[in-house]
Amino acid sequence: xxxxxxxxxxxxxxNRLGLHARAAAMFSRQASEFHSSIVVIKDGTExxxxxxxxxxxxxxxxxxxxxxKAHGKDEAQAVTVLSELVKQxxxxx
Amino acid sequence: MQRQVHILHGVPASAGIAIGYAVVxxxxxxxxxxxxxxxxxxxxxxxxxxxDAVSASKKQIIEAIRxxxxxxxxxxHAFILETHLMMLSDPALTGRVEQLISExxxxxxxxxxxxxGEIEKDFESIGDEYIKSRVDDTTFVGERLLRNLxxxxxxGFHLLENSxxxxxxxxxxxxxxxxxxxxxxxxxxxxxxxxxxxxxxxSLEMPAVVGLKNASSIVSPGDKVIVDGIxxxxxxxxxxxxxxxxxxxxxSYLSLELKLKEKAKSPAITKDGKYVKIKxxxxxxxxVKTVLDHGAEGIGLYRTEFLYLNRNRIxxxxxxxEAYKAVVxxxxxxxxxxxxxxxxGDKFYSSLGELKNEMNPVMGxxxxxxxxxxxxxxxxxxxxxxxxxxxxxxxxxxxMISGMEELLRxxxxxxxxxxxxxKQGIPFDENIxxxxxxxxxxxxxxxxxxxxxxxxxxxxxxxxxxxALAIDRKNEYVNYxxxxxxPAVLRLIKFTIDAAHNSGIPVSMCGEMAGxxxxxxxxxxxxxxxxxxxxxxxxxxxxxxRKLNIEKCRQLAENLFQIKTxxxxxxxxxxxxxxxxxxxxxxx
Numbered sequence: 026x027x028x029x030x031x032x033x034x035x036x037x038x039x040n041r042l043g044l045h046a047r048a049a050a051m052f053s054r055q056a057s058e059f060h061s062s063i064v065v066i067k068d069g070t071e072x073x074x075x076x077x078x079x080x081x082x083x084x085x086x087x088x089x090x091x092x093x094k095a096h097g098k099d100e101a102q103a104v105t106v107l108s109e110l111v112k113q114x115x116x117x118x
Numbered sequence: 119m120q121r122q123v124h125i126l127h128g129v130p131a132s133a134g135i136a137i138g139y140a141v142v143x144x145x146x147x148x149x150x151x152x153x154x155x156x157x158x159x160x161x162x163x164x165x166x167x168x169x170d171a172v173s174a175s176k177k178q179i180i181e182a183i184r185x186x187x188x189x190x191x192x193x194x195h196a197f198i199l200e201t202h203l204m205m206l207s208d209p210a211l212t213g214r215v216e217q218l219i220s221e222x223x224x225x226x227x228x229x230x231x232x233x234x235g236e237i238e239k240d241f242e243s244i245g246d247e248y249i250k251s252r253v254d255d256t257t258f259v260g261e262r263l264l265r266n267l268x269x270x271x272x273x274g275f276h277l278l279e280n281s282x283x284x285x286x287x288x289x290x291x292x293x294x295x296x297x298x299x300x301x302x303x304x305x306x307x308x309x310x311x312x313x314x315x316x317x318x319x320x321s322l323e324m325p326a327v328v329g330l331k332n333a334s335s336i337v338s339p340g341d342k343v344i345v346d347g348i349x350x351x352x353x354x355x356x357x358x359x360x361x362x363x364x365x366x367x368x369x370s371y372l373s374l375e376l377k378l379k380e381k382a383k384s385p386a387i388t389k390d391g392k393y394v395k396i397k398x399x400x401x402x403x404x405x406v407k408t409v410l411d412h413g414a415e416g417i418g419l420y421r422t423e424f425l426y427l428n429r430n431r432i433x434x435x436x437x438x439x440e441a442y443k444a445v446v447x448x449x450x451x452x453x454x455x456x457x458x459x460x461x462x463g464d465k466f467y468s469s470l471g472e473l474k475n476e477m478n479p480v481m482g483x484x485x486x487x488x489x490x491x492x493x494x495x496x497x498x499x500x501x502x503x504x505x506x507x508x509x510x511x512x513x514x515x516x517x518m519i520s521g522m523e524e525l526l527r528x529x530x531x532x533x534x535x536x537x538x539x540x541k542q543g544i545p546f547d548e549n550i551x552x553x554x555x556x557x558x559x560x561x562x563x564x565x566x567x568x569x570x571x572x573x574x575x576x577x578x579x580x581x582x583x584x585x586a587l588a589i590d591r592k593n594e595y596v597n598y599x600x601x602x603x604x605p606a607v608l609r610l611i612k613f614t615i616d617a618a619h620n621s622g623i624p625v626s627m628c629g630e631m632a633g634x635x636x637x638x639x640x641x642x643x644x645x646x647x648x649x650x651x652x653x654x655x656x657x658x659x660x661x662x663x664r665k666l667n668i669e670k671c672r673q674l675a676e677n678l679f680q681i682k683t684x685x686x687x688x689x690x691x692x693x694x695x696x697x698x699x700x701x702x703x704x705x706x
Contacts, residue, residue: 046201046252054204076210077201081252082240 029061032104033094040114043086046077048115053077055110061097063107074107121341121355126330128305130350134325135368136303137361138280140341140354142334143288148264154225161220168215168226171266172206178262179203198255205259210237227267234260282343286334303345305333305352319347323654327352348706374704378657382413386663394642394663397452397650399628403441406448409653413660416452418576418650419515419628420445422499423461432495438502446510453511455576455650456503457555458496460485460517480590485518490527500535507547514550515576520558525571555628557581562610565617575618576650579629583607602631603684608640612679615645626650635662635705636688639695642668643675658705665701670694 038044044052056063056074063074067089072079074093085091091111095103156164183199205211211233218229234256241253283304304319309328319326325347337343337354344353344364348371353360386394398414400406401421409417425433425441446454461484489496503514516528529552539546556562557578565575579602584591586606589599601607611627618625626648631637633651635658641649642663649659674694681687696702 046255047197050201050204053208057207073209076208077204078208078210078237078256079240082237082244084244 029096029098029100031094031096032100033092034104034108035090035092036108036111037090038085038087039112041087043089044080044083044091046081049077049080051115052107052110053080056103056107059095059097059099059103059106061095061100061103063096063103064094066092066094121338123357123360124336124354126305126327126333126336126352126354128327128330128333128350128352129309130326130347131309131328132319132324132326132347133371134303134323134347135364135371136282136325136345136347137364137368138282138302138343138345139278140284140337140339140343141278141281142337142339143283143285148261148268151227151231151264151268152225153228156219156223156225158223161223164219164226165216167267168212168219168230171226171263172212174266175259175262176203176206178266179206201255202259202262205256206263211256211259227264230260230263230267282345284333284337284343303347305330305343305345307331307334378661379412381661382411382657384413384660385415386660388642388663389665389667390669392642392668394660395626395648396656396660396663397455397626397648398656399650399652400445400454403444403448405653406445409656410449412653412656414452414653414656416511417445417449417454418626418648420454420456422457422459426459426461433498435498435501435505438499439505442503442506442512443509446506446512450510453513455513455515455553456506457515457517458486458499458503459489460555461488480584486516486524486528487518490524490531493531496531497535497538500532501539504535504539504546504550505544507550508545512547512550513553513574515553515555515574517555517578518558518581519554519556519568520560521564522567522571525554525568529571555581556614556625557585557629559586559610562586562614565614566620569617569621569623572623574623575614575625577611577614577625577627577629577646579607579611579627579631582610582629583631586610601684602634602637603687605679605682605684605687608644608678608687611641611646612644612675619645624648633659635659636691636696638662639666639671639691640675640678642666643671643673643678645672645675662702662705665699665705666695 040048042048052065053075064071065074065080065083066072067083067085070083072083074080083091093104093107093111095101095107097103179199179202183203214233214236215226215229218224218232219226222229237256238253241256279300281301283301284306285304286307287309288304288306301324303325305327307330325345327345327347327350330352333352337352341354342356342361344351344356344360346352346364346367348367353364356364386396388394395415396413397416397418398409398412399419399421400409400417402424406417420442422438422441425437442454442456483491489499500514503512506512514532516525519525519528532552536546536548551573553572553574553576554561554568555578556565556568556575557580559582561568562577562582569575580591583600583602583604587599587601587604589596591597591600615625624647625645627641627646628650632641632649633655635655638649638659639662651659674691678687678690681690696706
């Protein structure tokens, strides 16, 4: 019985280089810590949020907006944490 | 058993002689691998074989990261390897391979190649060049996996004493392992004078030969090799007599270096008594001592881009002032030419708002164009330079000027800034010389007009050549066209020098061309007043100038303009100058 509702949030990429190697690495590493399945959508392309390679292929540059979707028992937490990571610009100084 | 001697010819990328043992970094892609259909019963075994290869690959990369940590290498390099590690756990790769093995009933190598192909295809459609280039990382990881599957080992990162690195190509990642204590030199199949490898070799003062075509397949690990970065030769399994001959040559090269270092601080005076001023190029204030120790008579180019990079705000006036004051004080009484920002806005963190992604940033909104658009940011830098000029002999230089309007506008902003300082009672050098980089062909072509408005010219050959010949140096398909001796380039240089002298202003050169001694005779012959080079070339250029006769160089330069191709010009210089003097030959 699937009673999770699936959470999602739209965020804008803030950091200068966009979802480049370091940012994609941080994102996928964080995403992998959740039980929920996580997808990232940009311009209709949907990729696995736990895959650094797939994240790189959506080429989310600074200013582009992405949607983070999570589905599973920790979906609310996952969406919050991952959105925050993007909003903080992946801690880039 | 005596192995076969091979002599390979390539491009000398960094001078010096290294005699050591080959460490072959096999960076070439594996093109041949088994494609086998398996039965369902074998799926489990095949999947396990794949997992073993993943574990083996991870282990190797972890080892490499440790190696890097032991050598205190820049963190960025270790990070690249950590990314590779993550890719090995990536479901897009491992999950897909498992799926292909079980659903298509194919062997792991085949499945891996298909999965990699899919990922590479996804990357191809990416518009952002920076992210697009990350496909190299997935390829690197894929190759490592494939090698572990096939059982063909990728060379480890273990370096023994007296290593000579041989590779198809060296990536920034590979160069992370260049430990100067152990690596004596390197040689690669691909690359030219301006490739990444050459530049690194030069800056490490490590002998290197590039463009050897097939060195990595001919040389076996452990082979004794001689890398002759002076004439561009690599000798594999040399005979005893060759080794002793090269040991002799290495000694005389080192003694020449030593001799040049001793004479570095004396001025360069040609055989017929003309004094040639040689200056140094500078990036960080920490380099000042090195540059002066190598004999620089001033700084011909102080790049200021570092102030804008690697920080999360636009540099403030104090940032500029501190950096410039430190340098001009240390260099005085010699002069320091400070070049204003020569970057595109996309390169640094900015509060400039969204700068549009440019298709071709080299020809886009950068350098003086950006500064004239963002006048307030420009003024902050100008204030910093002007204030520093109070503390030492300073000149100011605008990059990428393409026409008179830009130059006049830049000078206008400078005057406004001076006015502000005067009103505030802040001291600066009222007579600070103002010059421009001549690096856009349009500027060279109207050099006679521009010369009436400035105190000096500095020819930036790297960009001038690139723009004049319409080639992107970073593009491997066309960078062979990059040619300082192209008659068009020489004409632009000659016209610029003549225009400057007709207006009574001096002209210097600060591109790479200025630091290569083979070009010194024609540059002096065309009348260049000052050459500004990287620290390591200063003593060489000085010594070259000492061996030359200016009058002869002038004749040489005059005759140059009758010659039709770069190759013939090169031959002509060799015939007329190099072959006639063993002294000069020894410097090349």
